[in-house]
Amino acid sequence: MIKVEKLTKKFGKNEVLRGISTEIAKGEVVSIIGPSGSGKSTFLRCLNVLETPTTGNIIVENQNLTDSKTPIHKMRQQIGMVFQHFHLFPHLTVLENLTYAPMKAKGVKKQVAVENARELLKKVGLSEKESAYPSSLSGGQKQRVAIARALAMEPELMLFDEPTSALDPEMVKEVLDVMKDLAKSGMTMVVVTHEMGFAREVADRILFLDHGVLLEEGKPAEFFTQPKTARAKEFLDKIL
Amino acid sequence: MNLDFSQITPYIPFMLEGIWVTLKFVVVALLFGSILGTLLALFKIGTVKPLNWIAIVYTSIFRGTPLILQLMIFYFAIPQLTGYDISPFLAAILAFGLNSAAYISEIIRAGIQAVDKGQTEAALALGVPYRQMMIDIILPQAFKNILPALMNEVITLTKESALVSTISVLDLMRRAQVVGSDLYRSFEPLLFVGFIYWAMVFVLSAIGKVIERRLKVSDQS
Numbered sequence: 001m002i003k004v005e006k007l008t009k010k011f012g013k014n015e016v017l018r019g020i021s022t023e024i025a026k027g028e029v030v031s032i033i034g035p036s037g038s039g040k041s042t043f044l045r046c047l048n049v050l051e052t053p054t055t056g057n058i059i060v061e062n063q064n065l066t067d068s069k070t071p072i073h074k075m076r077q078q079i080g081m082v083f084q085h086f087h088l089f090p091h092l093t094v095l096e097n098l099t100y101a102p103m104k105a106k107g108v109k110k111q112v113a114v115e116n117a118r119e120l121l122k123k124v125g126l127s128e129k130e131s132a133y134p135s136s137l138s139g140g141q142k143q144r145v146a147i148a149r150a151l152a153m154e155p156e157l158m159l160f161d162e163p164t165s166a167l168d169p170e171m172v173k174e175v176l177d178v179m180k181d182l183a184k185s186g187m188t189m190v191v192v193t194h195e196m197g198f199a200r201e202v203a204d205r206i207l208f209l210d211h212g213v214l215l216e217e218g219k220p221a222e223f224f225t226q227p228k229t230a231r232a233k234e235f236l237d238k239i240l
Numbered sequence: 241m242n243l244d245f246s247q248i249t250p251y252i253p254f255m256l257e258g259i260w261v262t263l264k265f266v267v268v269a270l271l272f273g274s275i276l277g278t279l280l281a282l283f284k285i286g287t288v289k290p291l292n293w294i295a296i297v298y299t300s301i302f303r304g305t306p307l308i309l310q311l312m313i314f315y316f317a318i319p320q321l322t323g324y325d326i327s328p329f330l331a332a333i334l335a336f337g338l339n340s341a342a343y344i345s346e347i348i349r350a351g352i353q354a355v356d357k358g359q360t361e362a363a364l365a366l367g368v369p370y371r372q373m374m375i376d377i378i379l380p381q382a383f384k385n386i387l388p389a390l391m392n393e394v395i396t397l398t399k400e401s402a403l404v405s406t407i408s409v410l411d412l413m414r415r416a417q418v419v420g421s422d423l424y425r426s427f428e429p430l431l432f433v434g435f436i437y438w439a440m441v442f443v444l445s446a447i448g449k450v451i452e453r454r455l456k457v458s459d460q461s
Contacts, residue, residue, distance in 0.1 A: 080365075
């Protein structure tokens with residue numbers, strides 16, 4: 001579904017990604033972990049071209065996103081993204097946050113968009129908040145709305161950029177539960193996370209990044225018990 | 241102390257007419273300034289280098305020289321240069337409109353750039369095209385940042401409009417001077433129009449506060 005070929009990204013002289021290649025299959029849940037500054041978030045943001053790669057190819061459903069002729073905003077409609085800091089639209093109600101993009105970017109009829117949105121709010125357990133503004137929600141509620149907003153576009157693939165890192169500890173579970181349900185439903189997911197429990201339990205594959213290099217990848221069971229590289233071992237010793 | 245307000249009574253209708261002149265002038269100059277200012281702000285945040293430069297140089301010139309100098313140039317120097325006999329009102333509109341465009345462009349630019357970058361990213365990630373995103377997501381939020389500063393600009397423009405009395409536009413200020421020289425008494429007419437200026441600014445501030453409060457709806461639960 002996604003093929004990443006020799007991806008590099010430089011910010012000025014700072015080389016953040018140094019030639020990453022990997023493939024993600026449909027329905028796969030991939031967790032990206034690694035120390036801070038390893039390039040995890042940049043890698044994820046390259047997948048929907050919020051960061052333009054310096055060199056390399058990102059091929060989603062046979063379309064090369066780094067090709068300037070590819071209609072990027074059409075491709076992004078198939079790739080949902082959830083941010084660490086939610087980025088809900090503060091001047092719109094919860095329901096409007098969900099219906100805005102389907103109506104304005106995809107031309108979905110209002111009635112259909114609203115129906116869809118209500119369904120999704122029910123799924124994330126926030127039906128009663130549909131006419132609230134984001135500022136009145138807790139962090140966990142905001143993130144659940146943000147997930148529902150991304151799903152409202154009916155994407156093929158969901159990207160999560162440290163979705164629980166800005167949350168109070170007691171709110172982490174409600175967000176992870178929504179993500180687990182989503183994974184079970186067969187959604188293709190790429191998740192940058194510090195939640196090792198989630199990575200271990202839900203992910204099909206772990207990518208370990210360090211200094212912009214994909215140092216190690218493998219099944220969670222193997223990666224967490226017998227890491228192949230010294231760097232991964234050291235990282236796991238520090239956090240587990 | 242020999243204040244005698246009864247003496248200006250016959251002149252009151254004449255001075256009140258000045259409100260209309262001042263208001264007309266402020267509204268037209270402000271409209272002109274807002275349209276040009278928005279355009280300049282878009283030039284500034286855009287990525288087209290020549291347009292960036294035009295907007296930056298423009299702002300630098302109009303903010304870097306006295307308003308009264310700009311007014312004099314439009315009223316006295318342009319007729320000398322072109323032979324076109326410009327009316328005081330038109331010269332005043334041009335000078336004030338072009339001048340406030342420079343200030344308004346800065347206010348709007350800052351307002352747009354103060355919107356959290358995450359908003360742009362969230363909209364782009366959802367596949368919303370740039371133009372649509374600007375109109376629906378960024379500008380409504382920027383407007384909230386812009387409004388207090390814009391209201392300030394309106395108030396400043398209203399008060400500074402008194403400068404046009406120097407090129408004999410019959411605004412409030414000029415009318416007070418006319419009455420003053422007619423009566424050989426300056427204090428009463430000046431105090432009278434002073435009160436009118438204050439009242440106009442008071443009303444403007446009140447309107448600004450009402451709009452601000454309306455826009456704040458989404459900030460609270």
